Structures are given as C-alpha cells and as structure tokens.
Amino acid sequence: MKVPMKTVALNLLLCVSAATLAAQPNYFSNWPAGNAPQEVGKRLVEHFVLSAHQYGPTIHYSEAATWYGALTFSQLTHDEGLRAKLIKKYEPLMPGGAEAAKIPVRHHVDDSIFGIIAQEIGIETKDPKFLAYGKSWADRQWESPQPDGLSGETRYWIDDMYMLTILQLEAYRATGDKKYLDRDALEMASYLDRLQQPNGLFYHAPDVPFFWGRGDGWVAAGMAEILRDLPANHPQRARIMRGYKTMMASLLKYQGKDGMWRELIDHDEAWPESSSSAMFTFAMITGVKNGWLEATTYGPAARKGWIAVAGYIDQNNNLTSVCEGTGKQNDLEYYLARKRITGDFHGQAAVLWAASALLR
Numbered sequence: 001m002k003v004p005m006k007t008v009a010l011n012l013l014l015c016v017s018a019a020t021l022a023a024q025p026n027y028f029s030n031w032p033a034g035n036a037p038q039e040v041g042k043r044l045v046e047h048f049v050l051s052a053h054q055y056g057p058t059i060h061y062s063e064a065a066t067w068y069g070a071l072t073f074s075q076l077t078h079d080e081g082l083r084a085k086l087i088k089k090y091e092p093l094m095p096g097g098a099e100a101a102k103i104p105v106r107h108h109v110d111d112s113i114f115g116i117i118a119q120e121i122g123i124e125t126k127d128p129k130f131l132a133y134g135k136s137w138a139d140r141q142w143e144s145p146q147p148d149g150l151s152g153e154t155r156y157w158i159d160d161m162y163m164l165t166i167l168q169l170e171a172y173r174a175t176g177d178k179k180y181l182d183r184d185a186l187e188m189a190s191y192l193d194r195l196q197q198p199n200g201l202f203y204h205a206p207d208v209p210f211f212w213g214r215g216d217g218w219v220a221a222g223m224a225e226i227l228r229d230l231p232a233n234h235p236q237r238a239r240i241m242r243g244y245k246t247m248m249a250s251l252l253k254y255q256g257k258d259g260m261w262r263e264l265i266d267h268d269e270a271w272p273e274s275s276s277s278a279m280f281t282f283a284m285i286t287g288v289k290n291g292w293l294e295a296t297t298y299g300p301a302a303r304k305g306w307i308a309v310a311g312y313i314d315q316n317n318n319l320t321s322v323c324e325g326t327g328k329q330n331d332l333e334y335y336l337a338r339k340r341i342t343g344d345f346h347g348q349a350a351v352l353w354a355a356s357a358l359l360r
Contacts, residue, residue, distance in 0.1 A: 025296075025299070027288070027295070027299030027300060027302065027303040028285070028288075028289075028299075028302075028303065028358050031307070032307060034310070035306070035307055035310045037306075037354070037355040037356075037358040037359055038077060038355075038359070040310050040313065040351065040355055041073040041077070041351075041352060041355035041356070041359075042073075042077070042079070042082070043313075043317045044070075044313070044317055044348055044351055044352055044355075045070040045073055045074060045082055045086070045352065046082070046317075047316070047317040047318070047348075048066055048067075048070050048086075048348060049070075049082075049085045049086060049089055051343075053102065054344065054345050056102070057101075057102065058101075058102050058103060058104040058105065058111065058114075059093065059102050059103070059104060059114055060110075060345065061109075061110045061111070061113045061114075061163055062344065062345035062346045062349060063345045064113045064114050064116055064117055065113070065116075065162075065163075065166075065345070065346075065349035065350075065353075066345045066348045066349040066352065067086065067090065067116075067117045067120075068116050068117065068120050068166070068170075068349070069348075069349050069350075069351075069352025069353045069355075069356060070082075070086055070352055071083065071086055071117075071120045071121065071124060072120065072352070072353075072356040073352050073355055073356050073359070074086060074124075075124050076356055076359040076360065077359065083124065086121075087121055087125070090117055090118075090121065093117075094118075094129075094133065095133070107140070107141075107143075107152065107153060108153060109153050109155070109157075109159070109160050109163045109164045110159075110163065112137055112140065112141050112153060112163075112164070112167055113163045113164075113166065113167055114137065115133075115134050115136070115137020115138060115140075115141075115167050115170070115171075116134070116137075116166055116167055116170045117134075118130045118131075118133040118134035118137070119131070119134030119135070119137075119138070119167075119170035119171060119173070119174045120134075120170060121134075122134050122174055123170070123173055123174050131174055131175075134170065134171065134174060135171055135174060135175060137167060138167050138168055138170070138171035138180060139171075141153055141164070141167060141168070142183060148190075149183075149186055150186065150187055150190060151164060151183070151187065154187065154190075156191065156194055156195060156206070157205060158191075158195055158202045158203075158204065158205075158215045158216065158218060158219050159215060159218045160187075160191065160218075161188060161191050161195075161218055161219040161222040161223070162218035162219070162221050162222035162225070163218065163222075164187055165184050165187055165188055165222045165225070165226055166222065166225055168180045168181070168183045168184040168187070169181070169184050169225055169226055169229060172184065172229065173229065181229065181230065181234075184226055185226065185230060185234060185235070185236035185237070185240065186236065188222065188223065188226055188236065188240050189236040189239045189240060192239060192240065192243040193239075194206075196243055196246070196247070199250050200243075200246035200247045200248075200249060200250035200251075201216055201247065201250050201251075201265060201266075202215065202216050202219050202247075204326075204328050205328040207328075207330065208328040208329065208330050209330070210264055210330075210332065210335055211264060211265040211266050212263070212264060212265075212326060212335060213261055213262060213263050213264065213265055213270075213273045213275075213276030213277075213323065214273065214275050214276045214279070214323055214326070214346060215326075216247075216251075216265060216276065216280075217275060217276040217278075217279030217280060217350065218279065219247065220244075220247060220248075220251070220279055220280050220282075220283035221279045221282055221283055221350070221353060223240055223243060223244040223247070223283065224244065224282065224283040224286040224287065224357075225286075226240060227240060227241060227244060227286075227290070227292065228286065228290065241292065244283075244287070244292070245292070245293070247283075248283065248284060248287060248293060248298065251265070251280050251283075251284075252297070252298065252301055254266060255280075255301055255304070255305065256272060258272060258308055259277070259304035259305050259307060259308030259309075260272035260273070260274070260277045260305070260308050260309070261273065261276050261277045261280055263276070263323050263335065263336075263338060264332075264335050264336065267332075267336070269336065270335070270336055271321065271340065272308075272321060273321060273322070273323050273340075274309055274312045274319050274320065274321045274322050274347050275319070275322045275323060275344070275346045275347040275349075275350050276323070276350075277305055277308065277309050278305075278309045278319070278347065278350030278351045278353070278354050279350045279353070280305060281302055281305030281306050281309060281354045282350060282353040282354040282357050284298050284301055284302035284305065285302045285306070285354060285357040285358055286357045286360075288302055289357065289360060305354075306354060306358065309351060309354065310351075313351070314342065316343070318342045318343030318348075319342070319343065319344075319347035319348055319351055320340070320342045321340045321342075322340065322341050322342065322343075322344040322346055322347035323338050323339075323340065323341075323346075324338055324339040324340075324341050324344075325346075326338055
C-alpha cells in the first residue's frame, strides 16, 4: 500500500522532534550526592513535623507557606506516612482544637494565608471538613471587595503577590470554581501594573527604591504558581506572563557565579541570601518545566541555584543565611546590615517549593 507523502513527512518530523528532545540535556537529574530533591525535601519535611511554631502568638505566614510546601512534597513523593504526620500536626489548629488560640484573626494577607494549609490537605485527601474550612478563608478575603473588584486586603506590598494570590489559587484548585482564579489573576495583573519597575524587578515598596531579595522572591513564586493554572485564553494570562518573563530575564543577569542571589539583588556587596535564592530557583524550575522559559538558557541557572541553595542546609536540616524579617526603610545601610538567621520558615518553605517543582 502506498503511504501518502504527507504522512511520511509527518512521521519524519515526529522522529526528528523526538530525537531532538532526547538529545537535549536534562538539567534536573544526576544530582551531586545529597542534592536530590527527594532526599533534601524529605529531610526538611521530617524536620518541620517536629519543629515548634515560630513567631506568634498566632501561626505566622511563613509557617503556613512551609506547611504548604511540605504537603505538596509529600503528595509528589507519594509519602502517605509523611502526609499523615503533617495532618496530625495541623489538626489541633482547626476550630475547637487544642491550639485553636493560634488561629490568625486579622483580615490581613499575612493572616489569611493560613487558609492554604486546610485547602491543600483537602485537595490531597478530599476530606470535606478541610475543604470547607480552607474555602471559608478564601471567601472571607473577598467579603468586602474594593469598587474595582480587588480584595479589601489589597495594599500593594510586593509580598502580597504570593500571600494573597496563593490563597485564592488554592481555592480554585480545591473547588474548580473559576471565580477564585479570576480574582487571583485580577490581583496579580493589578500589582504588576502598579509595582513592576522597567528592569523587571520590584522595589520593596513604592517609596523604598531597593530590590530586596525575599520581597522579589515572593513575587517570582506567586507568578509561577498562578501561571501553572491560568488557561491560555484567560484575559490576564498574557499580562502576567509578560511580567514573569521580564522578571526572570532580569534575575538571570544578577545570579552570582556561586548560583545565589544577593540580599539586595543588584548590590554585589550584599551577602548571598538563601530564601530569595530558593524562591527564584523555584520560579525558574517551574518556567523551564512548563516550557515558558528557554531550557538551554534557564535550565543551567535553575540547576545551579538548586545546588547552591541545598549547600546552605546544615546538619540539622535548617537552611542558613536567611534574611531576618525586614520592614521597609529608605536606607541602604539598613538592608545591608540585616542579620542572617538559620532555620527560619521563610527559607524552609522556599526550599520545599523548589523540591516540589523539581518533582512535578
């Protein structure tokens, strides 16, 4: 039987494409000893299960972010035992539980992100009590929206580009209700329009012209998360993708030879900072794996970032060189003098996000 030339050409193209793909280097395998994401993530999650709450008197946003990363890692590694420990650790924080006094109460992005823990547990277990409780936090965040449709918790701090958006995104993932995704995209596009600078990065605040690493890290992680779920035809996707790619291109220029980014991104005299480096690494891994970023350009940078950050984990499974909590201040020396701390959840969270991204 004669095979049509069009079919022959198509088969040849598919073979060439497959061969080309096979010939491309895999930037996310063959790790140096001790750097495999399965190993690093498990060590950090097991450590988190036994860790005391940080800060207080209520659960801090960085702990909620760590819990989320620990849960996604456990799901991706199919570690039911690890997930059971994480749920057991969380159950006293449900209403009526032994630690219910630690449930955040303010209508504020830093408190509302607490809802992502219950949402992720509900997503993974399908347990209606967790799904309902997580959803209640997302709904509360939009109880009193602004006239422009944005959340009443909108304040235009760059941290919100993760902390506010991840709560609505998790509500969408849990329910499939598009209203949560639309809220999310509207917030992200509005923050981009208001805060992104011409070089693609973000000042710590509009009145503080410094590119503080972790602040920009929240932004990078938030955009990477929403782009994973935003449909190609969504009205805000092009805007968010443009903002994301512009930021990634800028970050590429500032990555150090050691694979790290500095506590002030564009200041060589600033010290290598691990929480922001892990956040930027997460964003780049996610971009490469989803085809948003050119693999041959960003793959090596993401790999270098992961290996570098993993090297900052000490023998107690604590990430070192995490910048202490930092308020905004229009003073260069204030930023350069920030303390380096060890084991802070701001850093533990970001490493777990990056480990999860490598396993997706």
